Amino acid sequence: MNAMTEMPMPLLFSDSAANKVQELILEEGNPDLKLRVFVSGGGCSGFQYGFTFDEVTNEDDTALEKNGVTLLIDPMSYQYLVGAEIDYSEGLEGAQFVIKNPNATSTCGCGSSFSV
Numbered sequence: 001m002n003a004m005t006e007m008p009m010p011l012l013f014s015d016s017a018a019n020k021v022q023e024l025i026l027e028e029g030n031p032d033l034k035l036r037v038f039v040s041g042g043g044c045s046g047f048q049y050g051f052t053f054d055e056v057t058n059e060d061d062t063a064l065e066k067n068g069v070t071l072l073i074d075p076m077s078y079q080y081l082v083g084a085e086i087d088y089s090e091g092l093e094g095a096q097f098v099i100k101n102p103n104a105t106s107t108c109g110c111g112s113s114f115s116v
């Protein structure tokens with residue numbers, strides 16, 4: 001029995017991102033999967049974003065729902081993601097999830113790491 005932390009929407013989860021996650025969950029065949037977004041040390045700018053599927057919601061996670069998809073954020077990552085937008089785009093560089101983070105003072109060229 002995990003209680004999810006209820007907080008104001010820390011970030012925007014676009015329809016295209018939620019729809020893509022829903023598609024991936026259907027492909028996996030496990031409706032209990034949730035998308036976990038996290039920040040960890042690393043990358044050329046100091047911090048990097050990560051995405052993984054998780055079946056477990058931890059007591060201190062912030063959980064957001066969009067179009068039937070649950071997004072999980074741990075407390076440490078939450079502080080770096082407040083105000084950010086998670087989107088999914090398909091373009092010449094391929095298809096990818098993109099995080100637009102107003103807290104990042106700089107990002108690397110590929111956009112996968114940032115500094116604050």
